[in-house]
Amino acid sequence: MAPAPVHGEIESFSLVELAVTRLRREILSGRSEPGERLVEEQLTRRLGISRAPLREALRLLGEQGLVEHVPRRGARVATLSDRDVRELYAVRDMLERHAVEQALSAGQPNALAGLRSALAQLRDAAAAGDQLEVANAHRSFHVSLVAMSGNQQLTSIYESILVRLQLYMAINLRREAEQTHSDDGVHRHERLLEAVETGDTAAVLAALGGHGARSYL
Numbered sequence: 001m002a003p004a005p006v007h008g009e010i011e012s013f014s015l016v017e018l019a020v021t022r023l024r025r026e027i028l029s030g031r032s033e034p035g036e037r038l039v040e041e042q043l044t045r046r047l048g049i050s051r052a053p054l055r056e057a058l059r060l061l062g063e064q065g066l067v068e069h070v071p072r073r074g075a076r077v078a079t080l081s082d083r084d085v086r087e088l089y090a091v092r093d094m095l096e097r098h099a100v101e102q103a104l105s106a107g108q109p110n111a112l113a114g115l116r117s118a119l120a121q122l123r124d125a126a127a128a129g130d131q132l133e134v135a136n137a138h139r140s141f142h143v144s145l146v147a148m149s150g151n152q153q154l155t156s157i158y159e160s161i162l163v164r165l166q167l168y169m170a171i172n173l174r175r176e177a178e179q180t181h182s183d184d185g186v187h188r189h190e191r192l193l194e195a196v197e198t199g200d201t202a203a204v205l206a207a208l209g210g211h212g213a214r215s216y217l
Helices: 003-028 039-049 052-062 080-103 112-128 130-148 152-172 175-179 184-198 201-209
Strands: 067-070 074-077
Touching: 003 052, 003 130, 003 152, 039 052, 039 067, 039 112, 039 130, 052 184, 067 152, 080 130, 080 152, 112 184, 130 184, 175 201
Parallel strands: none
Antiparallel strands: 067 074
């Protein structure tokens, strides 16, 4: 008697994961613009799922800061004001610098494998011209850097901020691709990794500063 509901729960969870993955990619790629309404009838047809897993997916995306639920109007892609963006960048910088100081001052740069893996993903995405995957690799690199602090709560909060900043940058993905060379980000992160490998906190902070005040990550 037990297997049936368990199978049903697994199937429902898989549909939620599918919807989260598809919608998250559409939002972060810029295909769904900030403020765009997310109409349940349209989404259930397009994704081939029922309302229950779709609503759960939208709830999870809301927790990630990618979807907003507006009373009596339903769900829409989240929007960020200029002030929101400025504050998110300020918090990002503060958390990142604190994490670097915590990790390197203790002489424990023990997450180099994560940094190297993210850098390899960044090189592949840049070579393929896939701007969404470039942004994802940027985020993975910096999350791995902050994770070196060993503070899981800080890392979780930091990643949630990067996801919201990636939402902000999504509308500029095409423009960024046109205005910047695909290897620019790769070289910046190569220099940052080299600084981390030295264990020199000042060098790492200087490399982070070289990213520029409004570069994506």
